[in-house]
Amino acid sequence: MVRGVYIHIPFCHQICNYCDFNKFFFQNQPVDEYIESLGKEMALWKEQLQDAQIETIFIGGGTPTSLSELQLERLLTLIHQHIPMNHVVEFTSEANPDELTLEKMQVMRKFGVNRLSMGVQTFDQDLLKVLGRTHSNEHVYKVIENAKKIDFPSISIDLMYGLPNQTMEQWKYSLQEAFRLKIPHISSYSLLVEPKTVFYNLMSKGKLSLPGEDLEAEMYGYLMDEMKKQGYSQYEISNYSHEGKQSKHNLIYWDNDEYFGFGAGAHGYVNNTRYSNHGPLKKYMQTIDQGEKPLVMQKEVTFTEKMEEEMFLGLRKNAGVSLKRFENRYGQTLTEAYGKEMEELIQKEFIVIENEFVKLTRRGRFLGNEVFQYFLR
Incomplete structure (x- = not known):
């Protein structure tokens, strides 16, 4: 939705x-x-x-x-x-x-x-x-x-x-x-x-x-x-x-949910597809005047990419990523999907599992981009 x-x-x-x-x-x-x-x-x-x-x-x-x-x-x-x-x-x-x-x-x-x-x-x-x-x-x-x-x-x-x-x-x-x-x-x-x-x-x-x-x-x-x-x-x-x-x-x-993007250079995420509009005003407006959406890029998000985005967007939140929501969305547990990565990050004290959520530690917040790289394949 x-x-x-x-x-x-x-x-x-x-x-x-x-x-x-x-x-x-x-x-x-x-x-x-x-x-x-x-x-x-x-x-x-x-x-x-x-x-x-x-x-x-x-x-x-x-x-x-x-x-x-x-x-x-x-x-x-x-x-x-x-x-x-x-x-x-x-x-x-x-x-x-x-x-x-x-x-x-x-x-x-x-x-x-x-x-x-x-x-x-x-x-x-x-x-x-x-x-x-x-x-x-x-x-x-x-x-x-x-x-x-x-x-x-x-x-x-x-x-x-x-x-x-x-x-x-x-x-x-x-x-x-x-x-x-x-x-x-x-x-x-x-x-x-x-x-x-x-x-x-x-x-x-x-x-x-x-x-x-x-x-x-x-x-x-x-x-x-x-x-x-x-x-x-x-x-x-x-x-x-x-x-x-x-x-x-x-x-x-950050919840990895969908949204419309309207305007020159805007980005959106609809029907499992990420898209962006033409940036130059003339091109943006001409395309619309021709009765067409001003899209310059459309990319369907793969199953693996959706899981990656769930992790690196969700971990930005202090609440973290819900284990239950992840399993419901992707049909596998977080451990099944990223067991090795999770183990290493826990050992480094970059993430912690609390109350059924995976979240960054204070130390992990300082090194967020480094943590996110673990979930990009």
Whole structure:
């Protein structure tokens, strides 16, 4: 059963130095036409959408809040027109702090958006400039104030560590500022330098100074400890929340369940097939105008690949992988499928079996990618 919908808005008023998502500088782009194409794409999936039980919708980017109020209203109208809303419990939009006005928030609330995911990344003004971000801390405080003023049900921010020349003191300060906001969810990731980014080009030229592995590990350890002290539960390698405020949409990914992906460069997983859309706007929109889904790749997931994904996605969650669910899904026990790997990982104290779940130990969380490799054949 398909449970989620992801919708991609690929426009940005500023391109960040670390971002490798499909995105385009806003100026002179066919933004209104793109929004109409999104509606047409959703219509092409009408039959599958009607058969699904959609629980979550996530508008990501790029920057959804780069849209004007009218454009945002048109997008949300099309979403309601094409996506069955009767089972939706979580409706998220990503946001930039310097673009999310009170008026845009009110439009979102009018159409049922009940969760904001805001890209803060750091509260250090110098590091914000290094990242290519244009907002200030005052923008963040104002957005949170406005969101609380109109009773926005859930708010999350993203923070990054392992940034160029970032010190432990800068990291501690960012966390302290985040805790002052008293919001129910925080996502925190280490910087990954991806190809086709400004940071990648700088690194290739030896001009990007990053913290070493030891300092990055210290930052992660401090993050986990402080989150716990502040009353946040870690429910996934990079995500922390108050009770009942976990990201239900992202849990669909980590539960290895299916979801639609709409928009230029979006990815989806439907009917046992992973797919991706054309990234270039012209190609994406032309294909839709011809009455065809804008698919550039489709791959049916094999039985073995499904088991692999069950493991490396499920182990990201603190709850881990359910032994019972694995056996029900794949007709064999976890020990039958991965006995040798499990034994070795238990010996290394990277995983543990507790209450019928296999989960990462604290040590395993520091070396998650190494653990996941054990389940890839």
